Amino acid sequence: MKIAIACGLSGGHIFPGIALAYELTKKSGNDILMVTSRKKLDIEIFEKSGLRFEAVPYNPFILTLNPVKQFLFVLRLVRGVNLSVKVLSRFRPQCVVGFGGSVSVPILFAAWILHIPRIIHEQNIIAGLANRLVSLFADRIAVSFEETKRFFNERKVVVTGNPVRRKFLNLDKIHSRDRFGLDKERFTIFVIGGSQGAAALNNAVLDALGMMDYQEKKTLQVIHIAGRDAQGPVTERYQKENIKSRIFSFLDEIDRAYTACDLVISRAGATTIAELAHFERPSILVPYPKRRVHQAENAYFLSDNKAAITIEEKDLNPVQIKNLILDLKKDKKRLEDMASRFKGLGVRDADLLLAREVLSLGEPTNP
Numbered sequence: 262m263k264i265a266i267a268c269g270l271s272g273g274h275i276f277p278g279i280a281l282a283y284e285l286t287k288k289s290g291n292d293i294l295m296v297t298s299r300k301k302l303d304i305e306i307f308e309k310s311g312l313r314f315e316a317v318p319y320n321p322f323i324l325t326l327n328p329v330k331q332f333l334f335v336l337r338l339v340r341g342v343n344l345s346v347k348v349l350s351r352f353r354p355q356c357v358v359g360f361g362g363s364v365s366v367p368i369l370f371a372a373w374i375l376h377i378p379r380i381i382h383e384q385n386i387i388a389g390l391a392n393r394l395v396s397l398f399a400d401r402i403a404v405s406f407e408e409t410k411r412f413f414n415e416r417k418v419v420v421t422g423n424p425v426r427r428k429f430l431n432l433d434k435i436h437s438r439d440r441f442g443l444d445k446e447r448f449t450i451f452v453i454g455g456s457q458g459a460a461a462l463n464n465a466v467l468d469a470l471g472m473m474d475y476q477e478k479k480t481l482q483v484i485h486i487a488g489r490d491a492q493g494p495v496t497e498r499y500q501k502e503n504i505k506s507r508i509f510s511f512l513d514e515i516d517r518a519y520t521a522c523d524l525v526i527s528r529a530g531a532t533t534i535a536e537l538a539h540f541e542r543p544s545i546l547v548p549y550p551k552r553r554v555h556q557a558e559n560a561y562f563l564s565d566n567k568a569a570i571t572i573e574e575k576d577l578n579p580v581q582i583k584n585l586i587l588d589l590k591k592d593k594k595r596l597e598d599m600a601s602r603f604k605g606l607g608v609r610d611a612d613l614l615l616a617r618e619v620l621s622l623g624e625p626t627n628p
Contacts (some may be wrong), residue, residue, distance in 0.1 A: 262623050264290050265354040265372075265499050269297035269364035270319060273384055273530040275306055278360045281382075282426035284301055284612040285619065294352050295346075298364050302489070302511075309513065317344055319363045342366030342374070349375055356380065356623030359399075361392045369395040378622045382615060383421045384531030385555040386562055388412035401622050403615050405531065405608070406562070421615040422608025423535035426516075437521035440514075441507045443482050448590045451522035451542075452485040461574055462547050463487055466526055467498045468579035469586065477587065478504050484518045486511065516540075523596065524589055526582070529560035529571075537563070538606050543599030544569040545585055547577060568602035 264285060268278030278295065285291045295314035297303045307314040320337040345367040349357065357372035359365030359381045361422050372379045380401040383392045386408050393412060396402055402413045405423035436444050443449065454462050466485075470478065482505040487495035492510040499506040512518060519525070519536060524543040527533050537544055550557035563569035570585065589596055608614065 262356065263294070263347060263352060263354040264291060264356050264358065264619060264623065265294045265296055265352060265358070265366040265368065266358045267296040267368040268360035268362070268628065270300060270304045270362050271530070272306075273532045274360040274362050274364070276426060276532050277359070277384055277424045277456060277535075278380065279306075279310050279312065280426045280612045281358065281615050281619070282310075283426070284424070286312075288363065294348075294354065296348065296364065296368055317341070317348065317364070317367075318541065320367070321363050340432075342370045345371035349377065354623075356619055358382065358619055359392070359395060360384070360403040361389045363391060366391050368396055369398060373398040380424075380619055380622050382421070383409055383412075385409070386558045387554050389555065401618060403407065403618055405535065405611070406460045408562075419618055420608065421618060422611030424530055424612035424615055425532070425535050425539045432517055432520040434520055437517040440517055441484060441521060443484075443507065443521065444505065447482045447505065448480055448524070449522045450476055450481065450586065451525045451527075452483060452487075453520050453525065453527035453533060454486060454488050454491075459488065459547075459549065461489065461577060462526070463491055463495055465547070465577045465579055465582055467495065467502070469582035470504055472499075472579060472583045473587070475503075478502065481586075481592070482506060484512075484522060485509070485515075486515075486518075490501070511621050524586070529556040531555070531559060534559045534563065535611070537569070538603045541600045541603040543589070543596050545582070546571050547574055550574045563606070566602050566606055568599050568606065 266278045266282055268274040282293045285293055295307055295312050297307055297314055297316055298319040299316045304316055320341050349371050356378045359369045369379055379399045381392050381395055381399045382403040384405050386406050388409055396413050402417045403419055403421040410418050438445055452466050454504055485508050487508055489510045492508055496508045519540040519542055525542045527544060527546060529546045529548045546560040548560045560571040564571040
């Protein structure tokens with residue numbers, strides 16, 4: 262089968278799309294085209310993925326009463342749909358998959374115009390605006406959580422979970438720490454600000470660690486994804502505080518970081534939630550306020566199930582972060598209990614389940 266997969270603008274859309282593509286390519290004869298944005302980071306990710314891709318302009322959704330802005334949005338959307346029709350006409354897929362966001366919208370509309378079967382995937386508990394719109398034209402809707410069904414026509418909905426990258430390995434903690442050049446015994450924290458970093462989260466963690474005394478710092482080590490623009494300043498700050506650390510702008514081997522760590526401090530994007538569930542890692546989650554509804558709901562889903570601790574950014578306090586880190590470091594029983602709470606929260610083999618839905622939609626006689 263030929264399958265087009267639209268995903269872009271954030272790791273939360275891109276990495277589940279890549280996970281699906283890898284699963285689909287396991288079956289010989291499947292030809293995959295990834296459609297993403299022209300954003301530099303998106304292109305870099307897909308160049309490393311080894312997947313064939315096409316980058317197209319994107320048209321961010323706007324909520325405005327300004328008639329000029331509304332007209333320009335519609336004009337750009339029409340142009341995007343026309344371009345998407347050309348892309349799909351050249352590739353001629355038997356199924357189109359959309360992972361939400363403004364990259365998916367014109368591709369799904371184009372697939373509807375061309376009568377190509379369409380499936381969308383919603384990663385978050387609360388469905389995004391783009392997916393709510395294109396769900397009206399989708400033949401099937403895959404969701405990560407049972408709670409998400411209420412946003413769609415439930416007759417179209419199937420719960421698949423959120424795909425994580427299949428290259429994730431069952432790694433050993435000691436060997437993973439050794440790969441990063443870290444101590445085998447120290448309490449290890451993995452800080453994730455997201456694929457583009459998060460200044461407030463970076464600063465809060467650094468301030469919290471900076472408040473610790475010399476002996477407390479010597480018992481810790483940190484793996485930190487700081488974001489492209491913050492890697493230099495964050496590295497300097499760790500050196501100044503004399504804390505053993507490994508700092509990255511972006512990390513391909515994120516499975517090794519999850520395996521190496523005892524505690525995750527992160528935003529609460531849908532992909533992060535799926536990865537936390539996959540690796541069963543206790544966490545402190547700070548939802549990104551500009552994605553307040555989505556990330557907060559994701560975070561509270563885990564904290565309500567006692568698998569994580571949620572702190573709103575407006576309440577973010579370095580003293581609180583410091584105390585939580587030290588308390589959790591001392592309380593191994595609580596960490597173990599938080600990790601155990603993940604059992605049953607996530608759907609295992611989500612990439613395989615979603616791949617089956619795609620294949621059955623595009624080729625009904627041979628699911």
